[in-house]
Amino acid sequence: MTAGIEMRSTSAKSDGVFTTRLFRAGETVLVGVIEKRLSKNHSHASQVGENEYVLHTGLTSKFNHSCNPNCGIRLNATGAHDFIAIRDIRMGDEATFDYAMRNYSVDYFPPACKCGAKGCRGHITGWKDLPENRKVDYAGYVAPYLLEMDVKLQRRSRNKDGQEISSMTVC
Template sequence: MELRVAIRETKGKGKGVYAIHNISAGQTILTNDVRKLKKYSLKEVAQNPKLAKISDHCDYVGRGKYVFDFSPESFVNHCCEPNAYIEFSTIGRTKLIATRDIKRGEEITKDYALSAIDQIRGAYQNMHYWKMQCRCMSKKCRKTIHGDFFRMPLHFQKMNYRFLPTWTKRKYAERINKLAKKI
């Protein structure tokens, strides 16, 4: 697949991913496979100061293991009005897909809440879900992003459930069907 993006500095957010060609809605922008990366336990991450410094690039890959990913996808910033979403082929294999037409030079963004359902429950057990202060400055900015889609406001869930990963839609089919009926 031809590379359609470049990693550049983004004002106030570190690095971001930008389109170097026009991208059509529905088009796959990037693919990623973190299954071949070295895996770490939460204890190993906590005990290694070098890993703690790069935690922005840490992803949970199941069975209590984490990887550190520096692929272009790992530099895609959050936005409450994203122009792309993540589709998981399997745990560790993803596609970044455009939700609308993206113009050359535009930053490519995703909504972090759409790929965070219950992946943390097994890893952290009784700890709180992650949350972050949002700086996207979009008209629909939610100010605080929570690490569980089903804890987001109902109107957000109704508008965005179609962008959830396929495995999430299968696992939570009953909840998703209820959302779909409320539209």
């Protein structure tokens, strides 16, 4: 479903996705459809698991990153990522999400972030480098596997006393 959004060229960045109508907070902006599964990450891939990547069809890969996005990610019944409005989006606004909502680490983007948003982090980070307060802000709008990764890695990095252990002593 792409009713209500279209791709446009932007001067500052490359192509972006813009709304052609008002979206209310909570509305689905784009229903994700998986085109194919990939064996590794690449610049248009969506991460859907610790080592699982997919390509979505249509406009999914055209959504730009923002450090103050108006869309979030929700897994649909097919395992694809839908984009959901996390606040009202006016007609003609660019629809954006935070790449950290989808990718645990970001490997294929330039280090400087040009999103221009208030509170820009200065560089595009993955979930693993997202500040804790932003993780809280994004609750309910991130790929679910990211939360599982956090739990798994916390378990790996703590010993039975609950203290951090150095990477040298991991058995």
